[in-house]
Amino acid sequence: MLRRQRPAVSPPAAEQPDAEAVRPPAALAAPAPSWGERLRAGPVPWILAAGAVALLLTVPLWASGYQVKFLTELYMLITMAAAWNLIGGLAGYASFGHVAFFGLGAYTSALTIVRLGWPFPLSLLAGTLVALGFALLVGWPILRLRGHYFAIATFGLAEALRQVAMAASAITEGGKGVNVPAVPPPPVLRELLGSSVAANRLLFYALMLVLLGATLLVWRWVSRGRLGYGLRAIRADEDAAATLGVDCTRYKLAAFALSAVPPALAGGLYASWINYIDPVTVFNVDYSVSMVIMTLLGGAGLLWGPVVGGVLLQVISETLWGQFLELHTAFLGTVLVLTVLFLPRGVLALVRGGPRRPSLAALRQHLWRYSV
Amino acid sequence: MGANGQGGAPPLLEVRDLTRRFGALTAVDGVSFAVWPGEILGCIGPNGAGKTTLINLIDGLLAPHGGDILFGGQSIRRLAPHQRSRLGIARTFQVVKPLLGMTVRENVMVGALFGTEGHTRTLGEAGRKAEEALELVGLAAKQAWPVEQLTLADRKALELARALAMGPRLLLLDEVMAGLNPAEVARKLELLRRLNERGVTMLVIEHVMQVVMTLSHRVVVLHHGQKIAEGPPRAVAADERVIRAYLGARYAALGTATRAATLGEGDAVAG
Amino acid sequence: MDGGLLAQAVLNGLLLGGIYALVALGFSLVWGVMNVINVSHGAFVMLGAFTTYWLFVRVGLDPFLGAPVAMALMFVLGYLLQKYVINLIVRAPMFMTLILTFGINLVIVNLGIVAWTGDVRSITTGLSGQGVVLGPFVVPYVRAATLLIALLATTALFVFMDRTRTGSAIRATRMDLLAAEGVGIRIDRIYALTFAIGAALAGLAGALISVTLPITPFMGFTYTGKAFVVTALGGLGNMAGALVGGLVLGVAETVGAALLGPGYQDAIGYALLVLILVLRPSGLLGRVGYA
Numbered sequence: 001m002l003r004r005q006r007p008a009v010s011p012p013a014a015e016q017p018d019a020e021a022v023r024p025p026a027a028l029a030a031p032a033p034s035w036g037e038r039l040r041a042g043p044v045p046w047i048l049a050a051g052a053v054a055l056l057l058t059v060p061l062w063a064s065g066y067q068v069k070f071l072t073e074l075y076m077l078i079t080m081a082a083a084w085n086l087i088g089g090l091a092g093y094a095s096f097g098h099v100a101f102f103g104l105g106a107y108t109s110a111l112t113i114v115r116l117g118w119p120f121p122l123s124l125l126a127g128t129l130v131a132l133g134f135a136l137l138v139g140w141p142i143l144r145l146r147g148h149y150f151a152i153a154t155f156g157l158a159e160a161l162r163q164v165a166m167a168a169s170a171i172t173e174g175g176k177g178v179n180v181p182a183v184p185p186p187p188v189l190r191e192l193l194g195s196s197v198a199a200n201r202l203l204f205y206a207l208m209l210v211l212l213g214a215t216l217l218v219w220r221w222v223s224r225g226r227l228g229y230g231l232r233a234i235r236a237d238e239d240a241a242a243t244l245g246v247d248c249t250r251y252k253l254a255a256f257a258l259s260a261v262p263p264a265l266a267g268g269l270y271a272s273w274i275n276y277i278d279p280v281t282v283f284n285v286d287y288s289v290s291m292v293i294m295t296l297l298g299g300a301g302l303l304w305g306p307v308v309g310g311v312l313l314q315v316i317s318e319t320l321w322g323q324f325l326e327l328h329t330a331f332l333g334t335v336l337v338l339t340v341l342f343l344p345r346g347v348l349a350l351v352r353g354g355p356r357r358p359s360l361a362a363l364r365q366h367l368w369r370y371s372v
Numbered sequence: 373m374g375a376n377g378q379g380g381a382p383p384l385l386e387v388r389d390l391t392r393r394f395g396a397l398t399a400v401d402g403v404s405f406a407v408w409p410g411e412i413l414g415c416i417g418p419n420g421a422g423k424t425t426l427i428n429l430i431d432g433l434l435a436p437h438g439g440d441i442l443f444g445g446q447s448i449r450r451l452a453p454h455q456r457s458r459l460g461i462a463r464t465f466q467v468v469k470p471l472l473g474m475t476v477r478e479n480v481m482v483g484a485l486f487g488t489e490g491h492t493r494t495l496g497e498a499g500r501k502a503e504e505a506l507e508l509v510g511l512a513a514k515q516a517w518p519v520e521q522l523t524l525a526d527r528k529a530l531e532l533a534r535a536l537a538m539g540p541r542l543l544l545l546d547e548v549m550a551g552l553n554p555a556e557v558a559r560k561l562e563l564l565r566r567l568n569e570r571g572v573t574m575l576v577i578e579h580v581m582q583v584v585m586t587l588s589h590r591v592v593v594l595h596h597g598q599k600i601a602e603g604p605p606r607a608v609a610a611d612e613r614v615i616r617a618y619l620g621a622r623y624a625a626l627g628t629a630t631r632a633a634t635l636g637e638g639d640a641v642a643g
Numbered sequence: 644m645d646g647g648l649l650a651q652a653v654l655n656g657l658l659l660g661g662i663y664a665l666v667a668l669g670f671s672l673v674w675g676v677m678n679v680i681n682v683s684h685g686a687f688v689m690l691g692a693f694t695t696y697w698l699f700v701r702v703g704l705d706p707f708l709g710a711p712v713a714m715a716l717m718f719v720l721g722y723l724l725q726k727y728v729i730n731l732i733v734r735a736p737m738f739m740t741l742i743l744t745f746g747i748n749l750v751i752v753n754l755g756i757v758a759w760t761g762d763v764r765s766i767t768t769g770l771s772g773q774g775v776v777l778g779p780f781v782v783p784y785v786r787a788a789t790l791l792i793a794l795l796a797t798t799a800l801f802v803f804m805d806r807t808r809t810g811s812a813i814r815a816t817r818m819d820l821l822a823a824e825g826v827g828i829r830i831d832r833i834y835a836l837t838f839a840i841g842a843a844l845a846g847l848a849g850a851l852i853s854v855t856l857p858i859t860p861f862m863g864f865t866y867t868g869k870a871f872v873v874t875a876l877g878g879l880g881n882m883a884g885a886l887v888g889g890l891v892l893g894v895a896e897t898v899g900a901a902l903l904g905p906g907y908q909d910a911i912g913y914a915l916l917v918l919i920l921v922l923r924p925s926g927l928l929g930r931v932g933y934a
């Protein structure tokens with residue numbers, strides 16, 4: 001059975017605490033609530049969050065069309081990264097094919113609108129259900145695999161889906177792609193903004209933002225509940241989790257299925273927002289990559305990891321590298337390499353402090369421990 | 373076999389003719405024994421005798437090649453590890469497996485949340501159970517620590533706390549004493565006795581013979597995967613085959629009294 | 644379906660499978676010895692293909708003579724990459740090295756596109772299009788030579804691992820890192836050497852691909868995928884398994900394409916991958932380890 005296989009070279013230091021880390025941190029022995037903690041426990045964060053959302057919602061009223069598009073896309077990418085953070089961050093199962101759900105959502109939504117004449121909201125629901133069904137169907141066999149096999153299997157599935165979308169042209173129009181009609185915006189918005197285009201811009205901006213907020217809330221809810229404890233136990237040690245009573249396959253499947261929903265919704269929104277999809281764009285492996293990078297860069301397994309990583313990545317790539325458009329992928333690759341080598345626990349770990357705060361010494365030890 | 377003087381109650385755990393091979397090596401070879409409710413059964417044997425394999429078979433991490441395992445009279449041979457946990461089987465790992473990336477308290481909460489069926493469902497209750505278990509093993513002061521910072525002795529205690537938080541009916545202890553100093557061993561022994569008095573049944577696996585001898589009601593001895601002796605500690609310690617297995621044929625020639633003394637000392641060194 | 648066409652599809656599959664086997668050989672070696680899934684393996688295949696291509700176009704060097712040059716270049720590049728980059732975290736959980744090599748792949752491919760554009764290219768030599776006719780079948784010379792070289796390379800690697808001192812050191816490292824270190828094997832050198840051999844084999848595969856199939860800077864990822872399928876089919880680090888797995892995948896793809904249509908060729912490979920991973924995780928040839 002694959003579950004029992006051990007890597008030929010196991011990380012040597014996982015078992016024994018290193019001498020330096022064993023020294024008890026005095027500050028931790030008696031955790032007195034700090035000002036920050038007291039603030040965080042009260043209603044303040046909620047008020048701040050509500051204020052931030054309200055502020056963000058007004059952006060399309062004063063920003064340029066380009067800026068609104070940039071932000072809408074940013075929310076979409078972060079939404080997918082935050083969804084990936086459920087299975088990749090909490091359960092520690094890195095999916096390299098999460099774009100599959102985005103593509104399935106986009107195609108199902110587009111095709112139900114174009115071929116069956118379904119209304120936009122219903123098409124979103126259809127896309128979600130198809131992605132969910134697909135996640136459950138393929139998740140059951142591939143989640144019994146250990147992590148790296150899972151990573152490659154998901155990658156293979158996404159690629160296979162892209163090729164099916166390309167080849168089954170009788171249904172999907174193949175490489176020609178599908179033109180998706182614009183969603184008629186609510187009349188109120190059109191009155192308010194004066195044009196359908198502006199109203200649609202605001203509509204999709206707001207929908208992506210709401211989807212992002214909802215995804216973060218779901219993540220938070222999952223991570224703090226029974227499911228979250230089970231998933232983190234799985235991430236740490238699957239054998240230990242199983243002997244503690246965690247039904248590992250079922251929990252991983254739940255996380256995987258749940259993580260398929262936001263990308264599917266994002267895909268459905270994307271199709272009606274951009275009004276055109278084809279297999280190359282909506283099954284683009286770059287989306288899978290950006291989910292992984294954003295989450296790792298910010299901090300995997302942390303609520304704000306994908307948000308911080310996503311904003312950092314997009315802003316840097318937009319401002320600094322905007323002029324070297326053709327080197328964009330190389331830039332992503334470099335960020336990925338540097339993150340994995342030197343900041344394996346993400347940017348947020350730098351500012352979070354605490355006993356596991358990264359330092360030059362910790363980095364040196366990390367590199368010493370993992371090289372030969 | 374002193375196994376039948378238990379007042380007619382059925383055994384909590386019964387292992388019948390259990391066999392497990394790794395390639396050409398038969399790690400557990402037709403082993404049978406029973407653990408009665410309320411009992412502490414010790415299991416000893418030299419390195420490589422198949423003790424840890426036995427625990428892995430009972431808790432489901434390994435599948436047996438032959439034989440059967442009954443828990444409360446029901447065969448659990450085909451159940452997954454988590455299903456066995458929910459029936460009330462908890463274990464500790466000899467090579468400790470702390471859940472990295474979580475605090476000490478969260479580690480134990482996992483046990484409380486997922487342990488025995490109908491045990492704990494809410495986070496608040498699991499938190500209280502976790503604190504109770506941490507109090508018992510003496511880790512209460514370190515409950516907010518990330519597990520990465522625990523010493524080996526503390527990690528061993530954490531294993532025990534996590535298993536206890538599951539509210540087990542049967543506790544499988546895999547060398548919980550290894551690596552502890554004599555004072556710590558004494559404290560741990562005391563704790564295990566107290567737990568047993570509260571009604572927790574235990575299967576205690578130890579390499580250190582002395583620990584098992586003072587703690588267990590009965591002892592099973594494994595050697596090269598086979599059961600070579602079973603009975604009260606004193607009788608087992610005097611058994612010819614056991615001494616040969618542990619110390620080699622040379623010691624078997626010595627007198628009984630000397631043998632007992634040697635065993636004690638030898639183990640103190642080994643521990 | 645016509646029996647003759649089917650037989651020709653099987654034959655084509657075997658010839659294609661030779662290339663897959665060669666691609667997988669180095670990939671499987673690196674995975675088996677170093678426990679690293681080298682996602683940038685396909686990028687080395689691509690670099691090997693382009694080295695051969697440019698040597699042919701600019702210098703007029705025959706692709707089969709350009710192949711050793713491509714191997715040598717990839718050997719050096721692989722050695723340096725392992726020594727100075729991957730080695731930093733080579734013993735970290737596999738997930739991390741997987742992401743690392745993924746990033747390296749993105750960089751190499753993008754630089755390839757910048758340098759050579761995304762155009763599809765191919766090499767046409769005097770022998771292209773010619774072949775020997777065996778009864779109802781056509782066997783193109785170039786493809787037959789490719790299969791032959793793949794067989795030779797597998798045999799050569801097998802002999803190297805089995806008969807030489809360095810080969811035994813690599814096997815020892817694979818089996819037990821700490822023990823190998825204990826008997827005085829320089830693990831860092833063995834790792835760099837292993838990775839270099841893997842890259843050189845990828846370079847050779849790329850060189851052979853350049854004479855039989857169209858090449859582009861982003862061709863690599865497909866071949867990484869194939870290498871993974873073949874490794875899953877044949878069993879990890881198993882050289883004979885890589886050969887058998889490669890041939891099986893090649894035949895499955897060409898026969899599947901003949902039955903379902905050419906658009907599904909790659910999808911069949913991935914479907915096979917998932918099926919194998921689920922049904923028989925240790926591969927078709929069973930045991931994990933060197934045969």
